[in-house]
Amino acid sequence: MTPPRPLSRLLNRVILLWLVLPGLFAIFILGVFGLHRMIDNFASDSKVFASSIVRYVEVYLDDAFSHLEAVETQYAALSKGSDKLPLSMLSFDPHFHKIMLVNEQGRIQASSPSGDEGEHFGLDFDAGGADRLILSRPVPSQETGSLVLYIGRRIEGGLLLAGELDLEAFQRHLSALLVPGKGSLIITDAFGNLITHPDMRRVMTQDNIGGDALFRKADQGGQLILARDQHSRSLLVASAWPTSLTGWRIFLIKPLADVAKPAFMFLGALLAAVLLFFCALALFLRLSLNRHIVLPLASFAEAMRSLARGEQETSTPHQASSRELLRVFYSFRAMALRVRKRERELTTSRERFRQLVENxxxxxxxxxxxxxxxxxxxxxxxxxxxxxxxxxxxxxxxxxxxxxxxxxxxxxxxxxxxxxxxxxxxxxxxxxxxxxxxxxxxxxxxxxxxxxxxxxxxxxxxxxxITDKRRMDEALRHMVRATAAPVGEEFFAAMAQHLAEALETSHALIGTYTDTPPTCAMPLAFWGRGRPLRKEEYSLQDTPCGLVAQQGVALVQSGLSEAFPRARTLQNEHLESFLGVTLHDSHGKPIGHIAVMDDKPLLDEARARSVLTIFSARVASEIERRAALSSMEASLAEKEILLKEVHHRVKNNLQVVSSLMSLQASSKGNPELTALLTESRNRVQAMALVHEEIYKSTDLARIDLSRYLRHLLNILLANMSNGRAVTLRLDIQDISLPVNLAVPCGLIINELFTNALKHAFANHDLGEVRIDMSRNEDGLVTLTLRDDGVGFPPDLDFRATETLGMQLVVSLVRQLDGSIDLLPGPGTAFAIRFQAGQAVVEQPLGPLDN
The missing domain is CATH 3.30.450.20 (PAS domain)
Structure with a gap:
């Protein structure tokens, strides 16, 4: 992480960034603007001056060509009638060193001054139709060595009138026109060959600037050109102007430094003044900021550091140069007060947290x-x-x-x-x-x-x-597993096994006392080293179990075998520790004990006591429950015997009544009375059979209806068939009914079957009676009794007969809260339905033929 800069350095940067740099940028903008103005001024001045130079050059060359035309005119006038006229006789412009007449073969025919006649001219000239010709670039004169330019004019006869134009004189005239400070003058032909130049040596050497940037930009149509000189490598500002007469280009050039020098001088003075002003301003600002901002802020920073170090007493500046800083200082002071308050609260909270965590x-x-x-x-x-x-x-x-x-x-x-x-x-x-x-x-x-x-x-x-909790949960799980599945004697074996596993001991014992006060005990379960051990009655004398019987709780941490040397089991199993508690019933009477033993000392006595207490409560309740169940079963067996005896006596009494009715019927000679007594006897016998079935059954509350009806109907058939071959067919499911339903049902079947035997087969020796009885899943019992006899009289309502039998049937059906219907023939058929609860077993009996 970069360390923070000092405030003084920050102030210097602020002054530099926000004061000096904007000023320098403004000066730079002014310099660029001033340079642009200087260049524009140079261009304006050059335009006027260059146009004068162009005009002068054009006039100068026009005068030179005009002089050649005058010479041509004089020569034409004087040469009439003469084959050869010397040019020396003609007058010509003093700017020409020599005038020559050249024939078509390039030989000098005449010259002025004379002396070159017959020599080869040495210059090629255009064979076209132009009259005014520039015959050469600037070259040294062969006679004088001065710089000349050959120009020419075509005349009649294919002759060329050529003249050596004195360029040095031309240069002197142009120099006379130049104003000091306006720049230098350069003239080139259309190909960049120098015609005149401030350095005439370059003209003498026939220098060419056609490849320079200055000429290329002028050739591209530029009039104001910024370019670099190929010789001096300095920047130049130039104005370029062409001449219409010869195609020459006139350049007025000036170094860029000379053009910008006035602007640079002004900007230099302005920069010096600005820098001086900025230095004074920076010094003033630094002193002022140091007094009003730096020192208060330094004091403020020191106060913050003191507060960060945890120092409660910190002083903050109370003076500043602005309201903003004063607000900051006041806010910091308020914050420091809040920090001190929070620090005290934090210290208190930290102390509370420390005490909480440590405890x-x-x-x-x-x-x-x-x-x-x-x-x-x-x-x-x-x-x-x-x-x-x-x-x-x-x-x-x-x-x-x-x-x-x-x-x-x-x-x-x-x-x-x-x-x-x-x-x-x-x-x-x-x-x-x-x-x-x-x-x-x-x-x-x-x-x-x-x-x-x-x-x-x-x-x-x-x-x-959470060891204690886990162990207690594990003990409870062991107890739940021990009491969930095992029944009978296996219950105590499972309890002993899970007790040993819950306490991680090798042995567990559950015993019950055989006498009062206890001197002997019988093990209900004895578990040792992962297997059940042999159970046999043992004496409590000189055993740790005797201590349990005497004290309620007995604990031996170690040395168990040495403490009870007469206990054979302890010696054989090499047991070292013992913990046992007494089992009590709900009245507080001791009924046995439960104990754990191990071949190493007990590590957690409190946990072992808790687990043992939980198991002891469950074992004691189970012992008491089984004792109560045994007593209840004995009482129930006694009552069942008494109830069977009652049913047996009722059956015997009804049998006596039936026998009396039979004797009474046989002693009277009245057939009608005999028939009535016989019907009554059958009804009594039907009720007696119910009590007989109950007496013989293992269930005193319900009667097996199929066996009961089979017995009843066989007796009725034997007593009332009167020698007719009546077949009885039964289709009765295995149905059990309570006594309150079995008696009415038996009487109904007795009446209907008796009526069938009495009335259905009159004047018939053969017949069949079919009885069907079933029960559906909803407990609805359907009883159907059908015969193939003469049928029920169609004009007789069975619900309104005067006979006792049908009245009794209708009354008994109403008592069953059922319904009875007369079914269509052949024969007579009755269907009776009543509710008898859910079906238990439904196994139909096969037909019974008698």
Whole structure:
């Protein structure tokens, strides 16, 4: 992280950025504007001056060509009639060094001054039709060595009138026209060959600037040109103007530095003044800012540092140059007061938190991520995990070596998932605690703590010892498993086994006393070393179980075999510790004892007592329940015998009544009375059979209707068939009815069957009676009795007959809350329906033929 800059350096930067640089930028803009104005002024001045130069050059050349025309005119006038006329006789312009007449073969025919006649001219000239010709670039004269330019004019006869134009004189005339400070003059032909130049040596050497940027830009039509000189490599400003007479180009050039010099001088003076002003302003601002801002802010910063160091007393500036700073100082002062208040509150809260954490039974820890370093562990770690775990700074991955191997990987995965995904976790695991290697159950709850960016930076964990709870839950689960499935004598064996597993002991014993006061006991269950042991009655004398019977609770931590040398079982099994409690019934009477034994000392006496108490309550209730059940079963058996005796006596009494009616019927000679007594006897016999079936049945509340009806109908058929061959067919399901339904049902069938035997087969020796009885899933019983006799009289309503039998049937059906219907023939058929509850077993009986 870059350290903050001092305030003075910051002020210097502010002054530089917001004062000096804008001023320099303004001066730069002014300089560019002034340079542009200087160039525009140079262009304006050059335009006027260049136009004069162009006019002068055109006039000068026009005069030179005009002189050649005058010479041509004179020569034509004087040469009439003469084959050869010397040019010396003619007058010509003094700017010409020589005038020559050249024939078509390029030979000088005449010259003035004379002396070159017959020589080769040495210059090519255009054979076209132009009259005015530029015959050469600037070249040295052969006679004088001065710089000349050959120009010419065609005349009659194919002759060329050529003249050496004195360029030095031309240059002197042009120099006379130049105004000092206006620039230098350069004239080139259309191909860039120098005609005149400030440095005439370049003209003498026939220099060409056709490839220079100056000429190229002028050739492209530019009039104001900014270019770099190829020789001096300096920037030039030039004005370019063409001449219409010869195609020459006239350049008025000036170095850019000379053009911009006035503007630069002004800008230099302005820059110096501005810099001087800025220096004075910066010095003033620095002193002022240092007094009114820097020093107060430095004092303010020192106050903030003091507050950050935790110093409660901090002074803040009370003077400043602006209201804004005063507001800042006042706000800071108020904030400092609030910070002091919050600091005191935080100190109080921290002290409360420290006391809370240090007095918690749970272990509170903070773990950094991703390093996994424990930055804080509460002092409870010594009490919960022991001194080996109380090492601050220990990595939790090292602690995993002390976690049970079956739980270590799961715990590691949960911690990593909480750190990566930022989720809350809750895990239960075992820790192996030295020196005995005891497994302690722990519950870890970890919560992620995120930093300002939302990333999980640490985990806050709470570790609680839940060994007692887990062991108690395990004991309860063992008790539930022991009491859930086993029944009978296996119940106590399962209780003994699960008690030993719950307390992690080798032996468990459940016994009941055989006498009062107790001197002997009979084991209900004895579990040892993973198997049930032999059960035999034993004496309580000189045994730890005798102590239990005397004291209610007996505990021997170690040395059990030595304390009771006469107890053979203890000696054979090499048992060292014992814990037993007395079993009491609901009235507080001792009925037995329950105990655990082991070949090593008991480690957790309090837990063992709690678990043993829970098991003892359940075992005692089961012993008492079984005793009460045995008593109830004995009483019930006695009552059942008495009830059967009652039914047997009722049956006998009804049989006596039936016998009396039979004797009475046989002693009278009245047939009608005999018939009535016989019907009454059958009714009594039907009721007697019900009591006989109850007497013979194992269920005193219900009657097997199929067996009862079979017996009843066979008796009726035997007594009332009167020698006719009547066939009885039965289709009756296996139906059991209570007594209150069986008696009316038996009487109904008795009446209907008796009527069929009496009336259906009159004047017939053969007949058949069919009885069907069934019950559906809803408990509706349907009884159908059908014969193939003469049928029921059609004009007779069976519900309104005067005979006792049908009246009795209708009354009994109403008593059953059922219905009776007369079915269509052939023969007579009645259907009776009544509700008898849900069906239990439905197995139809096959037809019975008699």
């Amino acid at each position: 918690m039974e749970e272990i509170f820890s903070i773990m950094e991520l991703p390093s996994g370093k424990l930055t804080y562990v509460s002092p409870a770690v010594k009490q919960v995990l022991g001194p080996n775990f109380a090492k601050l700074g220990m990595r939790p991955w090292d602690c995993l070596d002390m976690v049970h191997h079956e739980d270590a990987q799961r715990l590691r995965n949960s911690l990593e998932r909480s750190g990566w995904m930022g989720v809350q976790i809750e895990e239960e695991f075992r820790v192996i605690q030295p020196p005995h290697g005891e497994a302690r159950w722990m519950r870890l709850r970890a919560y992620p703590v995120r930093d300002g960016s939302g990333k999980v930076g640490s985990l806050v964990g709470f570790l609680q010892d």
